[in-house]
Amino acid sequence: xxxxxxxxxxxPPRRTPKxxxxxxxxxxxLVGFYSAHxxxxxxxxxxxxxxxxxxxxxxxxxxxxxxxxxxxxxxxxPDEQKVPVKQFAEMGQTVRGFEVSAxxxxxxxxxVENPSQGESTFYLVSARGNARKVVSVKAGVGYDRVPxxxxxxxxxxxxxxxxxxxxPVAQLQNGKQ
Numbered sequence: 001x002x003x004x005x006x007x008x009x010x011x012p013p014r015r016t017p018k019x020x021x022x023x024x025x026x027x028x029x030l031v032g033f034y035s036a037h038x039x040x041x042x043x044x045x046x047x048x049x050x051x052x053x054x055x056x057x058x059x060x061x062x063x064x065x066x067x068x069x070x071x072x073x074x075x076x077x078p079d080e081q082k083v084p085v086k087q088f089a090e091m092g093q094t095v096r097g098f099e100v101s102a103x104x105x106x107x108x109x110x111x112v113e114n115p116s117q118g119e120s121t122f123y124l125v126s127a128r129g130n131a132r133k134v135v136s137v138k139a140g141v142g143y144d145r146v147p148x149x150x151x152x153x154x155x156x157x158x159x160x161x162x163x164x165x166x167x168p169v170a171q172l173q174n175g176k177q
Contacts, residue, residue: 046159049163050128050159050163051127052167053098053162053167054100054108054127056167057086057087057100057166058086058100058105061088061098061099061100062088063085064084064085064086064089065082065083066083066085066101067082068080068081069142071083073122073142073143073144074107074133075124075133075144076104076124083101083107084101084103085100085101086100086102087099088162088165093114093116095111095115096110096112096113096161096162097110097113098110098166105127106126109122109123110125110155110159118138119136119138120136120137121134121137121151121154125159131147131151131155133145133146133147134146134148134151134155
């Protein structure tokens with residue numbers, strides 16, 4: 001384009017300084033995402049541990065029964081019948097238990113009893129470990145309720161207690177189940 005006005009010449013391609021920065025940010029973000037995902041996949045999560053705890057309870061737990069009034073209040077037995085369960089329990093000043101219905105494996109009950117105070121709490125838990133229903137028993141009178149934030153916090157503590165005993169993380173990382 002000889003003789004053309006300098007105003008009509010095509011501009012040379014420009015590379016803005018933001019372009020390399022944006023590329024570097026995207027690459028770092030993707031590397032961070034994939035490394036975090038790989039670490040997460042290698043560590044057992046609570047849902048996996050809960051499933052393993054349920055299986056272990058069904059295979060090795062003791063035969064027991066969920067009392068008729070508790071099974072009714074939890075909504076497991078509408079006609080107020082005792083429900084056969086597989087159970088792990090620890091006796092002491094506080095009685096703790098982890099139970100799985102022998103018939104409906106998705107009905108999981110975690111309970112805590114304080115016999116000296118006449119109080120018990122039963123949590124009906126989903127296979128994912130979430131609270132479905134809570135039953136409190138005080139002085140022999142039981143009532144059900146929708147789980148509160150305090151219930152979910154207490155359940156998280158009890159669930160962790162049982163997962164640590166039934167499916168320790170170290171055992172999973174060593175490949176033993």
